[in-house]
Amino acid sequence: MAGKIGEKSLLSPFMAFFAAHCMQLGIGHLTFQSDVAKLVGQDSWIVVCLTGIMFHLVIWMMYRVLNKAQNDIISINQAFFGRWAGNVLNLFFLGYFLLFGGTTLRTFIYVVQVWLFPDVQTWILSLILLLLACYAVFGGLRTVIGVCLFSLIHYVLLPLHLELVPYLHFNNLLPAMDHSTSEMIRATQKMTFSFLGLEILMIYYPWFKQPQKSERWVHLANAATTLFYLIEIAASLTFFSKDQLVRVQWPTLALFQFFRLPYIERFEFIVVTFNLLRAVPILCLCLWSASRIAKTITRIRPSRTVPFFAALLAIFAILLPDYSAINQVHQWGNLMGNGLVYGYIPLMFVLSMIAKKVKPA
């Protein structure tokens, strides 16, 4: 393990809630309704619940592994698979988080380009957002999680959904369970994309005081995400007819068109900008964990790696020209995430059950 973490920089366990919750509410949140409704229509809300429950299970397994080792996944990998193979796995994690950050960055910029400024250059927005992220990451983990906390500001717009009630067709939720199991499983796979991000806790684990206590906060974060998605999916399903929902590219944003205050309308433009605050913490968390992995493997100082990774993300974002390319990357991300959550974590769980005691690498 690369250096013991100083007592002073340890965080209280409840901050795990913000890290996990913000990481989950990423790009998936903007589009998941149409993706899932395409497959299972009115049963989408069941899929949301199912995926939420799956993730509670994943968290439970994750924490069994982590609690036993009392360390982060980087060291666990090294301990289980040896220094060499373990580091290859760690590099995979590094790549995964960079991909996560990169797609998030590009997608949010794309949303801005569609809704607000069609002619804004990708590089200029990526540059400024990454500068911001670096500034926060250099402030330390405490600052990063602070950004997460403040990004929850977007919840102030949630009560606006009440305005939708006259438009809602609750009949759209019926008949329930009208789809086959295989359809549901495929939809759950799709839905997984919107729940991804919790894995980051495997890196952050040793940074909490009494880390095993952070488990319930992560569960709570996942429950909050599930609840939020449920509200969103219920609103979208009852607000749009199925074929309409499938055609809408960003249902979450589209919903916000229907609110009006006496002098302000078209809330979706405000929501697009609020989304920026949602992208920044994800960028920070990803950059931070990437640099942490790099530090553990190679002992290069984060002050060097963070700008380097930020530059990588910027190049990645600039190289994705249009929505089909972005969508392609989403699919890779989804594949990697599915493998991670449903393959890797259960595997580690079983391994750690078998292993008597994890030897420090």
Next chain:
Amino acid sequence: MMKGVSALLIVPFFLTSAGCVQKSVIDQITLPIVAGIDKGPGSMISVTISSPLYKGDGESKIMNIVSTAASRTSQKAGGILQEENQSPFHYGKLSVTLAGSELAKGGISKALDSTLRDPRVSKLMYLAVVDGRAQQMLEADWSKQMEKGRYLHQLITNNIKSGHLPPNNLHMFEYAWLGQGRDPYLPLVKLQEKKIKITGLALFDDDKFVASLNDEEMKIFRLLVEKTKTGTFEVGLNTDEYVSILNQHSQVRYRMATRSGIPEFTIRVRMKGMIREITAHKLKVTDPYKRRVELELGKSIIDTGEELIRRFQKLGIDPLGFGDFARSRTRHWDEVKWREQYPHLKVTIDAEVNISGTGATK
């Protein structure tokens, strides 16, 4: 220190590169509030735009500019319009779109595609079908006090809020148009001697305008569509004795029962009303009299309603969304099969009116 200097250098850098984002300074753009689409020559569509031109303070100095262009796509037509306008068009404030009846009969969705695609156009925009040509309506001089688009917008809003027009907007049109087992409807407006009037409801089959309802039918139609709190209904008791009833609260509920394969529908309408006017001489409203009015009104709701539904069945259109309702109550609902069944559905209306008050007079 160097860091601080370089940070300061970033600011002008961004401000100069700001040029790459197009601005839309509000007094340097033209904001069309109402647009009209018509059938143009051949397969073209003709687009008419009316936008306000503000000159200094006050609404009285507002001028309407109306211009028309024809092209195969509405976007192209917009480009042609741009060529004759001094400032760029921005469609973010478009609040009403009028479709000429000729175009509407041929299908409205192609002409609407660009509006639905553009995230700047609000889905709360009103759509309406013009009895005649939209261009003619926009060029006519019927709004001296107010900008035309806002006038039309308020006209439709107020008719939904306190009149008989069932609620509708671009989103609801799209909902019904794309939704299974449901067909859209839009308000029908007509230019009558320098006045605009909402004459009824235009009914669509898919996206084609196929039939219309008149004012009276629209009143009953609205009762069948949703819960209402507005509207005045008139009941004729004798040739010269009419009673006018204010709707205070009405509720509607659909029920479906499937017997012998074909679904049967019951629509239950409950209305609470108040007598507003009686054209009879020195009449005292007694309980039996109230009862009679209630029954008469109930009967007229049932008669008109069932007649309307029969007409819908004959046309094969479903503006009330029976199909959607059946879908939500049937496992593995099959739209093709439903279309075959639809003309043979049995629909009964059960309407009950309850008169709770008689106003300030007994």
Next chain:
Amino acid sequence: MNNKNDDFNEKLKMMAGSSDFLIFEKRSNFSHPFTICYFKPLVDPTILHEKIMPLLNVNADQSLDVLFAMLPITEKKLTSEWKSVEEGLLKGYAAIRFRAEGNQTLIVDVGKKEGRNVQAPEIEFSVIGPKEAFVESITANLNLLRKRLPVPEMKTKEMTVGNLSKSKIAVCYMEGITNEAYVNTVIQRIEGIDFDFVLDSSMLSEMIEDSKKSIFPQLLDTERPDRVAAALGLGQFAVFMDGSPHALIGPVNFALFLVAYEDYYLPWHMASFFRLLRFFAVSFSIIASSLYVAATSYHYEVVSTSLLSTLISSRADIPFPPIIEALVMELTIDLLREAGARLPSKIAQTIGTVGGIVIGTAAIEAALTSNVLLVIVALSALASFTTPNFRMSTTIRILRYPFLLGAEWLGLLGIFIVFAFLLVHLLRLKSIGAPYLVPVYPLRLSDLNDSLIRLPYSSFPRRPSFLRTRHSSRKSVEIDEE
């Protein structure tokens, strides 16, 4: 011995190079000649002639020790070190030497106490509550404080900073309550100052703050003794400086800068209302004009049609883009404010009102600015004045310029980007090691009762947890520690 004596005399002679230094030797009539010297402008002749000279004239044959005991003045010292003699002389002491006793010198305070009397607070005025404010004299200030905290736990630690100004500084804290870590940090930082002039607590504050680059004040300056007393009671420390009528309080957080001390004298409902009002005023004042710029240059869709037509009509004849319009108006307001601050107060008022009205009306009539913007700018200027702390209110006035530039650059998105940078900056900021955004982040629910709102006193059983006090209960009866 003799050598040294000469040395002492030499040094005195050197001082006499300054023409306001007096060396008065009395030798002719007496068998015991003595010397008395002092800086003329610093001493109070009344004390010198009424209390010291008569005594000296009579008792010149006694030793200095005896004289020392007889002098009816508390501030006096018997020393043979040149350094303390010099220090004393420079502070308005008189030095008395008997030739017979060599270097032994009696220094006695006969300083003239020039300075204001205690007056009502001007910057942090309150309608309700005590109306005493600090003055320039540190003794008077400590006196005001001690009167409010008559307990032995209140300790002060005195220091001197400034190579030339030699300013006296006192750090006050409550033993057993204040966390020593904070006190030690601040003492360390003050001792680390190496500068010639430290004249006011604001200068001192800049020198000991955590981040010198930040435009946010990280120590709270106040002129109210009651506020300092309460802060000490809560577990903060206070720094006094001779010559400055403001004490510094630390560690602080952002919310404390929006607290007017009167909030504690008003009923809690009203106090909470005013605090929220101030918070909204601050937010409004920062972003109002930039929102105008964003809405008029980019986001016409967000404004409702009816308001939009008002906006367009008001802007119809204006030749400038909104950003220039807004920048000019904001600068004008700052100009008026600066002019008001530089001019004598009576004229300043005239400038403020007449200048404001005349310039405003004329600007609209000349179609240089829209009346909507004028209203927005005036309101936001008004709102920025609600900030109780002067340094914070200047910070807030400066902050609106980056927001304006952000709005010009990318509209609402630009505003949000600037906001995000500001947020990260605030998250990174610390006041003497304590996070600046506490109690919101790190979240401390128990401290929220006295942040943007003030709940009744019964809900304050403990001292704020962000101060990590040694003793958190505010009551005499112990409450259970969590």
